Amino acid sequence: MKLAPARCWHPEQRFRPRQTFPRSPPLLHRYYANQPPTPRPYNAKPTPKPLVEARPAAPKPDSASNPSTGYGPKAPEKSKGGGGLRIAVGVVIMWAVVYSMYADPLRAEPPSIxxxxxxTKRESGVTPSSPMRLRMESFINEQQKHxxxxxxxLDPDHRFRLDSWTRPGGGGGVSCVLQEGEVFEKAGVNTSTVYGTLPRPAIQKMRVNHKALDPDVESLEFFAAGLSCVLHPRNPNAPTVHFNYRYFETMDERGECNAWWFGGGTDLTPSYLYDEDxxxxxxxxxxxxxxxxxxxxxxxxxxxxxxxxxxxxxxxxGVGGIFFDDLDEQEKDQxxxxxxxKDCLLAFLPSYLPLVEKRKEMPFTEKEKEWQQLRRGRYVEFNLVHDRGTAFGLNTPSARVESILMSLPLTARWQYMHEAEKGSREERLLKVLKEPRDWV
Amino acid sequence: MKLAPARCWHPEQRFRPRQTFPRSPPLLHRYYANQPPTPRPYNAKPTPKPLVEARPAAPKPDSASNPSTGYGPKAPEKSKGGGGLRIAVGVVIMWAVVYSMYADPLRAEPPSIxxxxxxTKRESGVTPSSPMRLRMESFINEQQKHxxxxxxxLDPDHRFRLDSWTRPGGGGGVSCVLQEGEVFEKAGVNTSTVYGTLPRPAIQKMRVNHKALDPDVESLEFFAAGLSCVLHPRNPNAPTVHFNYRYFETMDERGECNAWWFGGGTDLTPSYLYDEDxxxxxxxxxxxxxxxxxxxxxxxxxxxxxxxxxxxxxxxxGVGGIFFDDLDEQEKDQxxxxxxxKDCLLAFLPSYLPLVEKRKEMPFTEKEKEWQQLRRGRYVEFNLVHDRGTAFGLNTPSARVESILMSLPLTARWQYMHEAEKGSREERLLKVLKEPRDWV
Known part of the structure; x- marks a missing residue:
């Protein structure tokens, strides 16, 4: 199997942008042209400086935490077909950043794996016979660029800012953020790759969902890689969208994969409901x-x-999408x-771009903008109060807060006792948010 | 001792407003003129309707929670003179609302106390010989009005909206909120009074700080009353301010006080630092x-x-103020x-009003307004992520969310990688926020 090149679109896609990108943004170009196999410090300024410094000391691994999700102490129940409530799962921006902060003791040298x-990446590149971790990493890096x-x-006058960061234990990430554009008030597309070590209590928690994990070891090396994206358009008729796709594996000392799983999803958060969208x-x-x-x-x-x-x-x-976690060999083969x-991630642009293209220049009133801002307030509430990964990340010393909070909108509003008018478009949205609907 | 009437100002106050309030706002007037001793449903509309309905069923008391603060499972360490980190204490808007949601089983009738x-209030009124709970309730009600x-x-063209709510177990509250005024973008002044029941595990947790609590009972009646206020001015030169003062007691079946304590504090959150303020x-x-x-x-x-x-x-x-909790007979007598x-609460207007009066009409730039919005983003982060009371309240079924989130600013902003300019006023504020200063 060949990895999809950056411009290779999914054959069943509905939306087909220009096949060539006439202008190669200088920052992206400079970054990707010189990109080594692993992320490295990069900055457009003359003196590159990593935005996340090497930590002077790694925090003590939290034995009660569940690194399979990074979402705190509760072990998730196995959920199939919408069964019992899964407590400790979820999508989180820069979720893998979290791993880096608690599960990996400080090493003077990068871990051998x-x-x-x-x-391997330098000498042979990444091929279909490479370990899955390298293939996933390569895929998300390509997709980020694409x-x-x-x-x-969509927005010829605005560029994404690129910030690259590395971590001493191995891995790193690239945060691409565009702010105050014509189309997007805020848009973030972030990769994150982490090599770390899981302590025994964490392994035991993870065994609830992953029997392949060796129960008899004191610690396990792990790898995590993910691509996250949140887009907040300016026009209240265009919906906010989010996706995150991630891969996790544990390895023995020689780097042989011991257990692995995929997680991810995408969801749509409109301020005004266009059923067709x-x-x-x-x-x-x-x-x-x-x-x-x-x-x-x-x-x-x-x-x-x-x-x-x-x-x-x-x-x-929002109005839905998909969410999954812990998909391993009990589900299907790797x-x-x-x-x-890959197909889910490749479906992202075709699923979303037509919506923003259709809505980005629609006229809107000040009242509609205000309603969008109120909805953004709810977005903030979910991310800061209920998203376990965000909370865990923010409470973790030395976390890269700017990458974690990239998901928040540029602006938000809280209005005491706001009530949608009877029969209004605002009320219609609220009804759907209170009773999620099947759209297809 | 006589309770301070609403217009009786502290003798040492520095700020002295007009001694008469020439216009009595019709809503306030109507409310207070007819006010019975306990809060009751009130609405300016022809058909009064309580905004918080009687709960159909009370949630199960959380045995691991600590009702002395309402801040979740961790029992606070006793902290004197800035000793060891107090985990489970803090100021929270409408903190007493939280009590009402988890510590009081449903009763068909109000509890006898x-x-x-x-x-008592109807027949004899509240006098200096009344139980402390009645005196505190009376005091905060008067202070709210004042x-x-x-x-x-300050803002003759805008009125506070008053929402009154009651709870079936006894008690209730009044939320007064002003939005989009000339001076304040959002201002909230809320009272809350709760009668409830503490289960045995909660009592045991609270004994860490309050030895007077009877360890041999299965449950205890409790009372809590507090006044909270958050003011977010429009002008970025005028600081946001917050206070909360509260009283808590447990009672035996006859209503005799068993243990009691006070908590509270006030803190200032400027966007621009005026040392003199x-x-x-x-x-x-x-x-x-x-x-x-x-x-x-x-x-x-x-x-x-x-x-x-x-x-x-x-x-x-912010830049500080005061904060205290669990002040009981081990500290001083009741x-x-x-x-x-009372003196702390009476000092609030003199401590804050001169600042907003001085700053409310200062000219400001768009950039300064934007900086204020960024600081408001941090305010939201603290309240939603770190304030244990807010988080606990929001996660509690049937909580009055609008009262809890009254504390959030009307608008807030999150800008990726915002950096204050070297030597700027913004940078100066950040320095003080990173290293709190003693101001007097």
Whole structure:
């Protein structure tokens, strides 16, 4: 199997942008042209400086935490087909950053596996026979570039800012953020790769979902890589969107994979409901899912509605999408799941771009803008109050806060006792948020 | 001792508003003119309707929670003079609302103590020989009215909206909120009174700080009352301010007080630092404290800096003030502490009003407004991520979310990688937030 090159679009995609990107943004160009196999410090300024410094001392691993999700002490129940409430799962921006802060004791040298992976990438490149961790990393790096370049074509006068960071234990990330553009008030597309060590209590927690984990070891090396994206458009008629796709594996000392799983999802958060947009979004994702398993879409849509619920408001953050976690060999074989995750990620631009293209220049009133800002307030509430990964990351010493909080909108509003007018478009949205709907 | 009437100002106050309030806001007038001893449903509309309905069923008491603070499972360490980090304490808007949601099983009838208190208030009024709970309730009700009326004199074209709510177990509250005024973008002044029942595990947790609690009972009746206020001015030169003062007691079946304590504090959150303003604020509070104990101000200032720290930003929410909790008979006798809390609350208007009067009409630039919005983003981060009371309240079924989130600013902003210019006023504020200063 060949990895999709950056411009290789999914054959079933509905949306087809220009096949060439006439202008190669200088920052992106400089970054990717010189990109070594692992992320490294990069800055457009003359003196590159990593934005996350080497930590002077690693925090003590939290034995009660569950690194399979990075979402705190509670071990997630196995959830299939929308079964019992999964407590400790969820999508989180820069989720892998979290791993880096608590599960990896300080090393003077990068761990041998990270070094060996670096060498492999330099000498042989990444091929279909490379370990999955290298293939996933390569895929998300390519997709980040592709998505950033495509989004920039929408807004020719604005560029993403690129910040690259490395971590001493191995791995790093690239945060690409565009602010105050014509189309997007705030847009972030971030990669993160982490090599670390899981302590025994964490391994035991993870065994609830992953029996392949060796229960008899004191610690295990792990690898995590993910691509996250949040887009907040300016026009209140264009919906906010989020996705995160991630891969996690544990390795023995020689770097042989011991246990692995995929997680991810995408969800749509409109301020005004255009049924055809929401249907298009869900249908595109459903097509990607159906190619692999017709049970996936209904199961992961339900999981999404559960995860993005804001209990204190009694409403969902958005109108749905998909969400899944811990998909391992009990689900399907590794190649099949990688192929599924790739198709989901490749479906992102076709699922979303037509919506923002259609809505970005629609006229809107000040009142509609204000409603969008109120909805952004709810987005902030979900991310800061209920998203376990965000909370865990923010409470972790030395976390890269700017990458974690990239997900927050540029501006938000809280209005005491705001009530949507009877029969209004605002009220219609609220109804759907209170009772999630199946769109396809 | 006589309770201070609404217009009786503290003799040592520096700020003296008009002694009469020439216009009595119709809503306030109607409310207070007809006010019975306990809060009751009130609405300016023809058909009064309580905004918080009677709960159909009370949530199960959380045995691991600590009702002395309402801040979740961790029992606070006793902290004197800025000793070891107090984990489970803090100021929270509508903190008493939280009690109402988890510690009080549903009763078909109000508990006998609440009924008896109602009767006492109706028949004899509240006198210096009344139980402390009635005196505190009466005091905060009067102060709410006084503060709201005084704030309205600053902004003659805008009125506070009043929402009254009751709870079936006994007690209730009044939320007064002004939005989009000339002077204040958002201002909230809320009272809350709760009668409830503490389960045995909660009592045992609270005994860490309060040895007077009977360890041999299965449950205890409790009472809590507090007044909270958050003011977010429009002008970025005028600081945001917050205070909360509260009283808690447990009672035996006959309504006799078993254990009691006071908590509270006030803190200032400027976007731009005017040293003279911050000094005035602290000096006014210090004078109130010094009348009672010269050790109080330094001790409670340090406690404030600790409580309002935002760990993930490595900075404080504001520039300080005071914070205290669990002040009981081990500290001073009840009359002395009530007198102290009253003086603190009476010092609020003199500590803050001169600042907003001086700054409310200062010219400001768009850039300065933007900086204020960024600081408001941090305010939201503290309140939603780190304030244990807010988080606990929001996660509690049937909480009055609008009252809890009254504390959030009308608008806020998150800008990726914002950096204050070297030598700027913004940078100067950040320095102080990173290293809290003693102002007097």
């Amino acid at each position: 990270a070094e060996r992976d670096d060498l 998505i950033v370049q495509t989004l920039e074509t 929401v249907i298009h979004f869900h249908r595109t994702i459903k097509e990607a899912c159906d190619k692999h398993d017709r049970a996936y879409f209904p199961r992961f849509k339900q999981w999404c509605d559960k995860y993005f619920h804001i209990p204190h408001r009694g409403e969902s953050r 190649e099949q799941l990688f192929s599924f995750v | 609440a009924e008896r208190d109602d009767l 503060i709201v009326q005084t704030l309205e004199t 911050v000094i005035h604020f602290h000096r006014t509070i210090k004078e109130a404290c010094d009348k009672h104990d010269r050790a109080y101000f330094p001790r409670f200032k340090q406690w404030c800096d600790k409580y309002f720290h935002i760990p993930h930003r490595g900075e404080s929410r 009359e002395q502490l009530f007198s102290f809390v």
